[in-house]
Amino acid sequence: MKKEISSKNFIKTFFVTFLILAVLVVGLVVFFDPFYHYHKPLPFLKSVLSEKEYQVPGSLDHFDYDAVILGSSVAENYNNRWFDDNFDCRSIKAIRSYGATYDLIYYLNRAFDTHELKYVFMNLDPTSVTRECEDTFEFTGAPLYLYDKNPVNDIEYLLNKDVLFKQIPYTIASSYMRDYDEGESYNWYSSKTFSKDAVFSHYYRSTTPEPVKDEDYYMDLAKQNVALIKETAEKHPETQFYIFIPPYSIVWWDSIYNVGETGCYLKAEKYAVSELLKEKNIRVFNFQQDLDIVYNLDLFMDSLHFSQNINHVLCDYLKEGKYEIKDESDMNSSFEIVSEYAFNAAEYLNENYGDDIQYSNP
């Protein structure tokens, strides 16, 4: 080995060794495929889903399922098994942080491209209705090489230290060394504290509330987002959609009141519900009506993220049809309840939690 070699042989040895090592690394990544970009989980490994930006596209393409749980971070703590048991289906999660409707519908269309779906369970956050109706994957730095069909840029996945040293060992270890529950994909609840104190530790109310905005403030965006959902539902009449608005805490409504947008949100939500009701294959639920959840701050970790028990309760509500909005009359009475507490959120908090509230510009 110590014998001097010619520069030509040096170059040859260098590139041959590099090539052998590169093939080895690529082979390992393709075989274990922890982001499920090429195939479903190996028979001797569990489906270990913990990195949503990286794993949702691949799992939607290659897993076996006939139902999709679609939503933002508040939907991450659902256990797929609850849906499987309640609706006799095999579900998979498609989670997008912040729950932008455009991105969620992208995921849904990706699922429809390769699967026939019996159900779609869509968590419709108030902000999903009111945010820009555009692709946010590139803007937020998502790994686009896992989203497109370009095999060339797969190199970022195939020759990737984090995949090799972190993700593959984690997948193997989770499959064998821990009692890993495949239904708990992407969940985060175990590392969080849910309590009134936790909520207020994250909440800073402004001392100077903004002027009340016109109620139509978000209507253009609401129309675009709702049209996108309706269009997808219309294309797939064989699929039953369950679309539900999750319950945010009274503190969230206080924050909205402070920026003068309570009326804007309620109008946008009501518009969404009224439009979605027109579709035969969509059932709509408004869980904001559940006052036991909205007012109980010990169920939240911040103003909107609730504990896993609530996810379970909501899944059961879907089965039972609780808080379902079937017609205009249901809708009006539902939004009357929500309006009642939403517009009085600030007053309620002042009376009951005045000492707990922190101010952002005291």
Add this chain to the structure above:
Amino acid sequence: MLFNSYIFIFIFLPVTLLGYYLINHFKKYSIAKLFLAGMSLWFYAYFNLYYLFIIIGSVIFNYSLSYIIDRYYRKNSSSVSESMQKIFLLTGVLANLSLLFYFKYFDFLLDNINYFFNAGLRLHNILLPLGISFFTFQQLSFIIDRAKLKAPHYNFTNYLCFVTFFPQLVAGPIVLYEEMIPQFEDKNKKSFNTDNFSKGLMFFVIGLSKKVLLADVLAMPANHGFSNAGFLDTPSVLVTALCFTFQLYFDFSGYSDMAIGLGRMFNIELPVNFNSPYHATTVKEFWQRWHITLSKFFFRYVYIPAGGSRKGKLRTTFNVFLVFFLSGIWHGANWTFFIWGAAHGLMVAFDNLYLIGSVPANANQNSSDSKKQKVPKIKLPRFVGWLYTFMFWSLSLLFFGSDSISTSITMFKNLFAFKNTGYIYKLASSINTSEFYLVNKAVSMKAPQYSNYVYLFLLCLVLVISALVIKAKNARQIVLERPLTTKKAVGFAVLFIWCVISFSQISTFIYFNF
């Protein structure tokens, strides 16, 4: 385009090498150079298309001025007017410095006017084109010598290659026209040379490893420390300074090694930019080993024209200070760089007085002139000299690495508060590299009470490895002085694949902003 990217390694470099040698093979030398310049511009524009207009504008301006000078001297070869020479010189210098000033310092000036005079001027939020300081200085050197008739008027393709040659385009070394253009003209350098290529490959892999495997890891605690200056205690300020000291060296010298290696692959020799600077035993010696091409530029175009050492001790001291002050400004538009440059100017000026200090080991070999190296009146042991030089450099970097003077002051205050709050564990835990993932995960699951100690151990491990690499032979010695062996080829290939699989991490070259 970054050197440490998949597109550079797997597409840009092979295509450029193949195209360059293939065209040269058919003896179309000018086309080969145009191809190389075209690829270099693509490399540059890959960062931002808007940069392309700036560099092309700068090249066209300087080349046109050189052409005008050429026409003028041809017409008036018998009676060259001194005033015209000055006009050419001033035009070239002012135009280049104005470009640099606008992009690099204009907002800084407005910001200071607003601060001191409450003027309320609107900032332009100017995007600094990458490497503008490097290509402006290179062209400045050419145009100064051109006006003084020390440099000839070259043909456009050679000039374009000199400015845009991609290995040195965005972060140096700062090359001079007389070092580069003759090499582009040399027909003996047009065919693929396995000897040069193998050496280039080794330089490149060494540089890439310094950058990706060391600098980027050290950047984690260093960035964490500077971003949380207010929370640091004495040990964590020291460790932040140490991490940044190592990071800066591996980052910048790594880039220079890569540039030198890439140059070699094209049979082009780029000048040495680093010569084991952390072995220096005086601040003066340090600057003879650190960013050598910048020092060379300032020596030739500032120090000597300002009188050098020919006008007495006081003037020499002032000239030295001036060079370092300008060097500080060159590094960035922030008062922190001004202070950093001035501090080094003072220290080198002090070393020049030869009152007290160490004698560098290779002092006599290093002296470029025939004069014997001066010796300080009070000689310090070399270890003491090394320690004071290294400590001065590391502490001065608390200015260099801070985003404001107030952050630097906070760092110094916390350093001399002599407190230990245990923040060092938090700093250590910021090293989040996948090589350590299994260890960290296993400890956090099986013995979480020892997690802090493990973080600290891993931080120490990174620092020890860094120190050993710095103590070992430098890239030049490894590549040029050691024989080629199979073991070496395998070792370099392992390092290379390790670097390549690390590209997915976010990585920014510190010296791109200068």
